[in-house]
Amino acid sequence: xxxxxxxxxxxxxxxxxxxxxxxxxxxxxxxxxxxxxxxxxxxxxxxxxxxxxxxxxxxxxxxxxxxxxxxxxxxxxxxxxxxxxxxxxxxxxxxxxxxxxxxxxxxxxxxxxxxxxxxxxxxxxxxxxxx
Numbered sequence: 551x552x553x554x555x556x557x558x559x560x561x562x563x564x565x566x567x568x569x570x571x572x573x574x575x576x577x578x579x580x581x582x583x584x585x586x587x588x589x590x591x592x593x594x595x596x597x598x599x600x601x602x603x604x605x606x607x608x609x610x611x612x613x614x615x616x617x618x619x620x621x622x623x624x625x626x627x628x629x630x631x632x633x634x635x636x637x638x639x640x641x642x643x644x645x646x647x648x649x650x651x652x653x654x655x656x657x658x659x660x661x662x663x664x665x666x667x668x669x670x671x672x673x674x675x676x677x678x679x680x681x
Contacts, residue, residue: 566590
C-alpha cells in the first residue's frame with residue numbers, strides 16, 4: 551500500500567505542478583488547467599486516503615523521533631493543503647464558468663500560492679519517510 555500511496559502522491563505533484571505552471575505561462579486560466587488541478591486533487595486525495603489507512607493499521611513505523619514529528623507536521627499540513635486544493639479547484643471552475651477576463655488572467659496568483667503550500671507536506675513527508 552505504501553508504494554501505491556507514494557505513486558499517487560507523486561502523480562499529484564506532477565499533475566498539479568503541470569497545471570499551475572502551464573496556467574502561469576499561458577497567462578490565462580483554461581479548461582485544461584482545471585482538468586490538471588482536478589487530477590492533482592484526485593491523486594492527492596487517493597494517496598492521502600491510502601496513507602491514512604497505513605497509519606491506522608500501524609504498518610508505518612517512524613525510525614526516529616524526528617521522523618515522527620515530521621510525519622505529524624506532514625499530516626496536519628497535508629490536510630490543510632488538501633482542503634486548499636479542493637477550494638482552489640472549485641474556485642477555478644467558478645472562474646471558468648463566469649468567464650470574466652480579469653479573473654481568468656489573474657487566477658494564477660492563487661494557484662502558485664496553493665501549490666507552494668502543497669509542497670510543504672509533500673517534502674516533509676518525503677524527508678520523514680527517509681528518516
